[in-house]
Every structure is written in structure tokens, then in C-alpha cells.
Amino acid sequence: MTATTVHEPTHREALWELEDAFERGDLITIFGRCTVEYDGRAASSLGLGRRLLLLKPDGTALVHTDEKQKPVNWQPPGSEHHAAVRDGRLRVRSVRTSPDETLDVHFETVEQLSAMAVSGRRDLSVTGSEADLRNALLDRPAVIESGFEPLATERPTDAGPIDLFGRDTDGRPVVVELKRRRVGPSAASQLQRYVAAIEREDGDDAAVRGILVAPSVTDRARRLLAEHGLEFVAVEPPSSTGDAGGSTTLDTELSQTDAVDDSAHDPAGDATGDDDGEPARTLSADEESH
Amino acid sequence: MTATTVHEPTHREALWELEDAFERGDLITIFGRCTVEYDGRAASSLGLGRRLLLLKPDGTALVHTDEKQKPVNWQPPGSEHHAAVRDGRLRVRSVRTSPDETLDVHFETVEQLSAMAVSGRRDLSVTGSEADLRNALLDRPAVIESGFEPLATERPTDAGPIDLFGRDTDGRPVVVELKRRRVGPSAASQLQRYVAAIEREDGDDAAVRGILVAPSVTDRARRLLAEHGLEFVAVEPPSSTGDAGGSTTLDTELSQTDAVDDSAHDPAGDATGDDDGEPARTLSADEESH
DNA sequence: CGTGCCAGGTGCCTT
DNA sequence: AAGGCACTTGGCACG
Numbered sequence: 176m177t178a179t180t181v182h183e184p185t186h187r188e189a190l191w192e193l194e195d196a197f198e199r200g201d202l203i204t205i206f207g208r209c210t211v212e213y214d215g216r217a218a219s220s221l222g223l224g225r226r227l228l229l230l231k232p233d234g235t236a237l238v239h240t241d242e243k244q245k246p247v248n249w250q251p252p253g254s255e256h257h258a259a260v261r262d263g264r265l266r267v268r269s270v271r272t273s274p275d276e277t278l279d280v281h282f283e284t285v286e287q288l289s290a291m292a293v294s295g296r297r298d299l300s301v302t303g304s305e306a307d308l309r310n311a312l313l314d315r316p317a318v319i320e321s322g323f324e325p326l327a328t329e330r331p332t333d334a335g336p337i338d339l340f341g342r343d344t345d346g347r348p349v350v351v352e353l354k355r356r357r358v359g360p361s362a363a364s365q366l367q368r369y370v371a372a373i374e375r376e377d378g379d380d381a382a383v384r385g386i387l388v389a390p391s392v393t394d395r396a397r398r399l400l401a402e403h404g405l406e407f408v409a410v411e412p413p414s415s416t417g418d419a420g421g422s423t424t425l426d427t428e429l430s431q432t433d434a435v436d437d438s439a440h441d442p443a444g445d446a447t448g449d450d451d452g453e454p455a456r457t458l459s460a461d462e463e464s465h
Numbered sequence: 466m467t468a469t470t471v472h473e474p475t476h477r478e479a480l481w482e483l484e485d486a487f488e489r490g491d492l493i494t495i496f497g498r499c500t501v502e503y504d505g506r507a508a509s510s511l512g513l514g515r516r517l518l519l520l521k522p523d524g525t526a527l528v529h530t531d532e533k534q535k536p537v538n539w540q541p542p543g544s545e546h547h548a549a550v551r552d553g554r555l556r557v558r559s560v561r562t563s564p565d566e567t568l569d570v571h572f573e574t575v576e577q578l579s580a581m582a583v584s585g586r587r588d589l590s591v592t593g594s595e596a597d598l599r600n601a602l603l604d605r606p607a608v609i610e611s612g613f614e615p616l617a618t619e620r621p622t623d624a625g626p627i628d629l630f631g632r633d634t635d636g637r638p639v640v641v642e643l644k645r646r647r648v649g650p651s652a653a654s655q656l657q658r659y660v661a662a663i664e665r666e667d668g669d670d671a672a673v674r675g676i677l678v679a680p681s682v683t684d685r686a687r688r689l690l691a692e693h694g695l696e697f698v699a700v701e702p703p704s705s706t707g708d709a710g711g712s713t714t715l716d717t718e719l720s721q722t723d724a725v726d727d728s729a730h731d732p733a734g735d736a737t738g739d740d741d742g743e744p745a746r747t748l749s750a751d752e753e754s755h
Numbered sequence: 756c757g758t759g760c761c762a763g764g765t766g767c768c769t770t
Numbered sequence: 771a772a773g774g775c776a777c778t779t780g781g782c783a784c785g
Contacts, residue, residue, distance in 0.1 A: 177515070178496055178577040180470055202517060202531050204494060206468055206581050216778040217593030225467070225583045227492060227519075233532045241492050241583035242523045244541050245765060248589070249778080251534050276778070287468040289577065291496050293515045293531035299538070303507030305761065334650060334685065335759060336784090355761090359774060360624065364654035365760095368689070393773060395624065399658070506763040535780060541765080566763075595776065619769095625774055626769090645776085649759060655775090683758060 180289040186265040189285045193258040193267070196290035203230040205267070207285040211238050211248045215276025221247060228267060228280055230256050232293075236269040236278055250278040303412060305355050309339060311413050312353070312388070316341070318423050319351060319388060319408055334372035335365075347381050348373060354389035355412040362387060363399040370405070470579040476555040479575045483548040483557070486580035493520040493580050495557070498573040501528050501538045505566025511537060518557060518570055520546050522583075526559040526568055540568045595645050597703050599629060602643070602678070606631070609641060609678060609698055624662035625655075629678075637671045638663060644679035645702040652677060653689040660695070 181192055189205070196203045205228040211221040221238075226247070229237040236250035254271035265282040309328060316323045322344035330340040339351035350373055352366040370385040377383070385405040392400070392407055400407055411424045471482055479495070486493045495518040501511040511528075516537070519527040526540035544561040555572040599618060606613045612634035620630040629641035640663055642656040660675040667673070675695040682690070682697055690697055 178472070180472070180577065180579075182468065182470070200531075202529075204517070204579075206579075213778075217591050219589050219591040219778085221589050225581070227494070227581065227583070229517075229519075229529065231529075231531055231533075235532070235534050237534070239492075239519065239521075241490075241521055242525070242542065243521075243766080244525050244527065244539060245777095245779090249534060251778085251780080252532065274778085287470065287579065287581070289470075289494075289496070289579070291515070291517065291577070293517070299509050299511050301507050301509040301763075303763075331784095333688070355763095357772095360658060361651060361655070361775090364658060365651070368650060368654060395773080398623075503763075509763085533781085535764090539763085541763090564763090591778080593778080621769095646779095647758095651760090685758080 178289060178291040180287060182287055184285055184288060186260050186263060186282065186285065189265050189282075189288050190258055190260050192288050192290065193265075197232075197256060197258070199290070199292065200232040201290040202232065202293040203291075204228070204287075204289045205230070205280075205282070205285060206287040208283040210281045210283075212279045212281075213248050213277070215271075216274055219248065223283060225286075230267070230269075234269070234271070236267075236280075238278075238280065248278060250276065254278075303355070305338070305353055308353050308355055308388075308410075308412050312339065312351075312410075318410060319386060320349075323349065332369060332372035332376060334368040337369050337373075340373075343384065347384055348377065348379065349384045349386060351386045351388055354387070356389065357391045357393065358387065358389045358396055359393050360396045360399050362389070363392075363396045363403070363405065366400075366405055367403045370403070468579060468581040470577060472577055474575055474578060476550050476553060476572065476575065479555050479572075479578050480548055480550050482578050482580065483555075487546060487548070489580070489582065490522040491580040492522065492583040493578070494518070495520070495570075495572070495575060495579075496577045497575040500571045500573075502569045502571075503538050503567070506564055509538065513573060515576075520557070520559075524559070524561070526557075526570075528568075528570065538568060540566065544568075593645070593703055595628070595643055598643050598645055598678075598700070601703055602629065602641075602700075608700060609676060610639075613639065622659060622662035622666060624658040627659050627663075630663075633674065637674055638667065638669065639674045639676060641676045641678055644677070646679070647681045647683065648677065648679045648686055649683050650686045650689050652679065653682075653686045653693070653695065656690075656695055657693045660693070 181188060184192065193203065208223055208225050210223050213219045227239045229239065233252045234254040234256065235252045236254060236256065237246040238248040239246050250269040250271060254269045257268045257270065259266050265285055267280045269278040312318060313325055316325050320343060323341055325339060325341040327340045328338065329336040337350055338353040341349050341351065343349050350366065350369045352362060352369065354362050366385045366387050370383050373383045386408055387400060387405060388408045388410050390411050391409060409423065471478060474482065483493065498513055498515050500513050503509045517529045519529065523542045524544040524546065525542045526544060526546065527536040528538040529536050540559040540561060544559045547558045549556050555575055557570045559568040602608055603615055606615050610633060613631055615629060615631040617630045618628065619626040627640055628643040631639050631641065633639050640656065640659045642652060642659065644652050656675045656677050660673050663673045677690060677695060677697045678700050680701050681699060
């Protein structure tokens with residue numbers, strides 16, 4: 176049996192089971208009436224109630240109620256779990272250092288205690304990240320702008336690494352900041368910092384352009400972009416469902432190593448057209464008043 | 466009994482128990498060998514392995530392994546849980562809309578299924594937040610600067626709400642941005658946006674000062690502050706280390722004013738605020754509400 | 756280990 | 771509902 180459970184144990188029985196489970200490196204769940212106190216980076220206290228305590232062999236401790244996704248209290252991995260019986264009651268204490276933090280769970284009653292041997296693949300691959308978006312744009316740089324030439328990704332600057340750096344058809348340096356979701360003012364500020372850093376470092380007389388690539392942008396961010404002469408290109412992240420008007424959709428089905436050249440495969444009906452103002456994809460922030 | 470558990474049920478038995486537990490609004494844990502697939506804002510797939518599935522009556526679904534604090538897969542509150550037996554195996558599906566997201570857990574074997582009736586106080590009071598820091602500073606504005614006069618908190622601007630707004634002894638407007646942790650460049654940008662907003666809105670000829678209040682600042686952020694003529698004041702956030710008692714003591718340490726640029730308005734000495742000659746006072750940011 | 760930044764961030768609150 | 775932001779953010783990658 177890979178899962179052992181005791182129902183309504185005495186506090187001392189629970190303690191024995193707990194220590195055995197710690198020994199085996201099991202994943203442990205304890206359900207019962209308890210109080211919770213946390214003290215460390217902040218401090219909190221939680222009155223008596225039925226909750227689920229989840230203890231992981233890596234030192235994680237999670238206190239869950241019947242609501243919300245986040246635990247009401249927790250302790251990060253690397254903490255040390257200790258169990259003891261004080262005043263006839265089970266106390267589970269999870270401690271870590273730097274910063275010093277302590278989580279105490281005092282059980283009034285233990286209704287159930289389970290110990291499970293957990294194993295299995297933990298390799299989870301998530302697609303749809305910003306890195307995926309970047310790769311898609313490297314495959315099709317024209318999505319950003321016709322003739323845009325990528326030169327570097329994660330180019331380091333004084334202000335931090337630039338998502339995508341390149342040149343436009345006029346040879347002007349272009350800083351591209353990628354966001355996979357609708358962006359607020361902070362992203363505009365971030366782009367502005369990068370542009371300023373490149374202007375300082377390269378010291379070129381050629382003005383540095385800054386382009387924010389995201390599905391959409393909030394009003395404040397749009398104004399902030401305009402203030403700094405930055406641009407915005409609407410691009411839906413890869414593998415996203417639905418299509419918002421005026422934005423380009425990237426499909427990353429090119430994961431096959433064979434580079435199927437589908438450059439002619441342009442789904443949008445709008446002309447790939449002349450380089451005079453084509454507002455469908457690239458819009459200058461100071462002209463698009465909405 | 467408030468917790469019912471079945472060990473190694475058949476998939477069909479597990480389904481019955483599950484549906485009963487859904488009906489009762491129980492907190493449910495399922496432990497077994499399973500695969501997990503998620504598709505929505507992103508997409509992921511997880512191969513066969515022993516994991517713990519936690520289903521909450523509010524629609525939350527969490528898949529936990531033996532490591533890490535965050536679940537390896539999840540579904541936020543408001544989702545709908547569905548259970549079914551397909552090909553003789555239990556499948557738990559959690560779905561939500563806007564955005565459309567689906568989480569599928571296919572069980573090869575169900576080793577344990579528990580249903581628990583959870584109730585209890587959920588009122589958690591956390592001290593040490595940014596709001597606490599702000600209250601402490603309202604009590605002792607001299608910590609920011611001798612003679613600083615707070616005028617408003619959360620003052621709205623075009624760039625968003627300002628944490629703390631006031632005037633210095635010369636009557637110049639001061640924008641204060643509070644952070645409870647060591648800050649990076651984004652906080653400096655945020656402060657800069659607020660200062661610019663106030664300068665636009667008030668249109669005063671009096672230059673607007675910006676002060677970042679935080680425990681410490683990274684190098685890049687420091688340089689960024691200097692660039693924009695912004696200032697930094699080191700203040701430790703209220704912490705409750707050393708006392709596990711009921712009332713949280715917030716001892717706000719007084720640190721030296723650290724004017725970043727040389728055009729410092731108030732260099733050296735008197736900003737240490739020793740003019741009020743008080744021993745470090747304990748500031749209660751939170752009335753004993755329970 | 757600190758620094759910086761993305762995240763399927765989550766949660767809270769205001770407009 | 772959308773926007774803006776704090777968070778015991780968590781987690782990762784890099785110097």
C-alpha cells in the first residue's frame with residue numbers, strides 16, 4: 176500500500192504516524208480543526224477552523240481552506256517540519272532560515288492523517304510563454320515590421336536584458352519588448368528604460384526606436400508610449416484562441432525541424448503592402464487616438 | 466464523521482464517491498497515478514505519475530507533486546468540476562470560461578479518495594504589509610524627512626494612485642513611493658511616472674520631489690533614481706521578529722536619508738530626525754480587532 | 756548567493 | 771468587467 180491513512184487518531188498516534196511519514200519522505204495531508212500562526216517576513220494569525228495541512232518532503236507546508244487557489248498560510252520549500260505534542264495536542268511547526276520564518280499549526284482535533292509515497296515525472300512543458308512568442312517572431316520578423324532584422328535576443332544592457340534587438344530597413348536600432356498579455360504602464364516604462372540604455376551605450380546619433388509587441392495595451396500605457404515616442408505592434412501570442420481585430424496571430428506549428436517555407440502562406444487578407452502607413456499592424460502611438 | 470475516505474476504489478466507486486462529495490460541497494483529495502493535461506492561456510501536458518489532486522467546492526483544482534509550493538497544474542476558483550469514467554478509468558475535468566481553460570486529470574489507478582467537510586474562520590489578518598508601513602509612516606512622518614507633512618494617501622493621478630503625497634518644509638510637493646521589500650528598477654520607474662504626473666497636473670513651478678522608501682535598493686535602481694533626481698530613504702518594514710505574542714510590534718527603524726543625486730535638497734545631518742529625541746516608539750498599525 | 760524578470764501569476768480594490 | 775498594483779508573490783536563469 177502506498178497510501179496509509181488514520182482516522183481520528185489520538186494526538187500521540189498522529190505524532191507517531193507523522194514521524195514515520197517524515198522518515199519515509201512521504202507526502203502528508205492532515206485534516207482537522209486547528210489554529211495557524213505565521214511569523215516571519217510578515218505575521219498572521221488564524222483562528223480555529225477545519226483546514227487541510229499539506230506537508231511535502233521537500234519542506235513545503237501548505238494550509239488550505241475550502242476557498243481560493245492560494246493556501247491561506249504556507250511555508251516555502253527548504254523549510255523543516257517538526258511535529259510534537261504539547262498540552263496533549265498535536266503541533267506541526269515548519270521553520271526556515273534567511274529569512275527566519277515559522278509556521279505553527281496547532282490541532283485541536285485530528286480528523287484524518289494520510290501519508291502517500293509520491294513519485295512520477297515532474298517534467299512539465301508549458302507552451303505559450305514569452306520565449307515561444309520570441310521564437311515565433313524570430314521565424315517571422317516581418318510581423319513586427321516589414322524588413323525588420325533581428326540581431327540579438329536577451330541583449331544585456333544597463334537597464335537589463337532586452338527581449339529582442341534588431342535594425343529596421345533604415346538601419347536604425349530597434350528595441351523590441353515582448354509581452355504575451357495585455358500590458359499596462361510598467362511595460363511601457365520598461366521599454367523606455369531599454370531604449371534609453373541603448374542610446375547611452377551605443378551613443379549613436381541614429382535615434383533608437385522602441386517597439387512594444389503585445390496583444391493589446393491599456394489606455395495609460397498607450398499614452399505613456401506616445402509621450403516617449405515609442406511604438407506598439409499588436410500581436411496575439413502563439414496558440415491562442417480567438418482573433419482580436421487588427422492583430423496578427425502567430426502559429427508555432429513550425430516546431431518540426433523541417434522548415435516548411437510557408438512564407439507565402441499569409442492568412443490575412445490585407446495586403447502585405449506598401450510601406451506607406453499601414454495601420455493594421457503597426458501603429459504609431461502618437462497617431463492612434465482611440 | 467466529517468471525513469470519508471475510500472482506499473483503492475474501483476474507478477466507478479471513485480466516481481460515485483466523487484459525485485456525492487460534489488453534492489455535499491466537500492473538499493476532496495484524490496491520490497493516484499494519473500496524467501494531467503491543461504489547455505487554455507497556455508498549454509501543458511504531464512505524463513503518468515503519482516500525484517495529489519485537490520478539488521475545492523469553490524471550483525479550485527490543484528495538482529500537487531512532492532515538490533514545490535505551487536501546484537504543477539491548477540484551475541482557478543469558479544471553474545466547474547466534472548467526473549466521468551472513460552474507457553474504464555476515472556477522469557476529472559475542470560473547466561472554466563473567459564478565458565476558456567480546461568484541466569484534465571486521467572487516473573490510471575485511484576489509490577485514495579477523501580472527502581472532507583471544511584468550515585471555519587477564514588479571517589486572516591496579516592501585518593507587515595505595505596499598508597502597515599504607510600500607517601507607521603503617517604504616525605512618524607519625520608522618518609521620511611524631518612518636517613515632512615503628509616497630505617494624502619493613495620492620491621489618484623493619471624499614472625495611478627500615489628502611495629503617499631505631502632510637502633516638505635519648503636512647501637515643495639513630495640511624492641513618496643513605498644515598498645516593503647528591496648526594490649529594483651521598476652519601482653524607480655513607477656516613482657518617476659508619479660512625479661511626472663504630479664508635475665503635469667499641478668503645473669506648479671515648484672519642482673516635485675520623489676522619494677522612494679524601501680528597505681534597500683538594487684544598484685540599477687539606485688542609478689535610475691539618480692538619473693531622474695529622485696531620492697531614497699532606507700526604512701525597514703515593520704516586522705514582528707522576536708515576539709510571538711498577540712500584539713504585533715512595528716519598530717520602524719530610522720535610517721539615514723540617502724540622497725542619490727548631488728543636487729540633494731537636504732544633505733547630511735538633520736534628516737536623521739533626532740530632533741524629536743524619542744526612543745524608538747512602537748507603532749501599532751492594527752487595532753486589536755479580535 | 757544576489758539581481759532581474761516572467762508567470763497560465765493570484766488576489767484586492769477602484770473605476 | 772477592466773485597470774492598476776501589492777504579494778510572506780513563486781520560480782527560473784544568469785553573473
